[in-house]
Amino acid sequence: SDRLVIAIDGPSGSGKSSTSREMARRLGLAYLDTGAMYRAVAVAFLDAGVDPADTDAVIAATTGADIELSLDPDESWVRVNGRDVTAEIREPRTSAVVSTVARIPQCRADLVARQRALMDAAPSGVVAEGRDITTVVYPDADVRLLLTASEEARLARRGTELGGRLSASELRDQVLRRDRDDSALVEFQTAADGVLLLDTSDLTFDQVVEAILTLVKEST
Ligand code: C5P
Numbered sequence: 001s002d003r004l005v006i007a008i009d010g011p012s013g014s015g016k017s018s019t020s021r022e023m024a025r026r027l028g029l030a031y032l033d034t035g036a037m038y039r040a041v042a043v044a045f046l047d048a049g050v051d052p053a054d055t056d057a058v059i060a061a062t063t064g065a066d067i068e069l070s071l072d073p074d075e076s077w078v079r080v081n082g083r084d085v086t087a088e089i090r091e092p093r094t095s096a097v098v099s100t101v102a103r104i105p106q107c108r109a110d111l112v113a114r115q116r117a118l119m120d121a122a123p124s125g126v127v128a129e130g131r132d133i134t135t136v137v138y139p140d141a142d143v144r145l146l147l148t149a150s151e152e153a154r155l156a157r158r159g160t161e162l163g164g165r166l167s168a169s170e171l172r173d174q175v176l177r178r179d180r181d182d183s184a185l186v187e188f189q190t191a192a193d194g195v196l197l198l199d200t201s202d203l204t205f206d207q208v209v210e211a212i213l214t215l216v217k218e219s220t
Pocket of ligand 1: 012036098099130132133185
């Protein structure tokens, strides 16, 4: 078909969000940040005062959440149940509970189905990024890519993104704890069969974008 679907997975700090967005811009495709959907659900259940330990309530909050998000790579916004949560989804209190949603299979199934539907509806195609896009959400993507980076490089990038708001040890705790929680859910640290691996540790942003553009040309 004329559509192009690019699936990109990787841990936090691998550079997947900024490079996926830029790929979408360059190729004229939609951009889907699946992590933003997990984060939006986390905000929804915090809003509703749901106890994270109450699995049934978390499932109900997830399946009942009305999630809207921008698929335009030049515009970034997320709404949950009609409320703009663009800034809130990035707050530490949200990051701290997002794994609660991610580790419940019923929540994952619900979000995976929504993600597929959004990807299928993008007229010229989409760059989608997360932890399980290459393996679960869209294993049929035209290009499947896993971005990795050394722990040192990932901590440095997250530190820059957070604008030095955390001490080195707080940052280390947060990033490594979330990676450990996430690794228990989906395998995103080693490339599945047919998934291309790109180590971004020693690459600049522009070099990562160029490398992915080359891979896309080679594989389409
Ligand atoms: O990508 P981001 O760091 O914003 O994702 C937030 C959280 O959402 C991850 O730490 C993970 O728990 C969950 N997630 C997931 N599967 C995805 C995307 C995100 O489990 N495809």
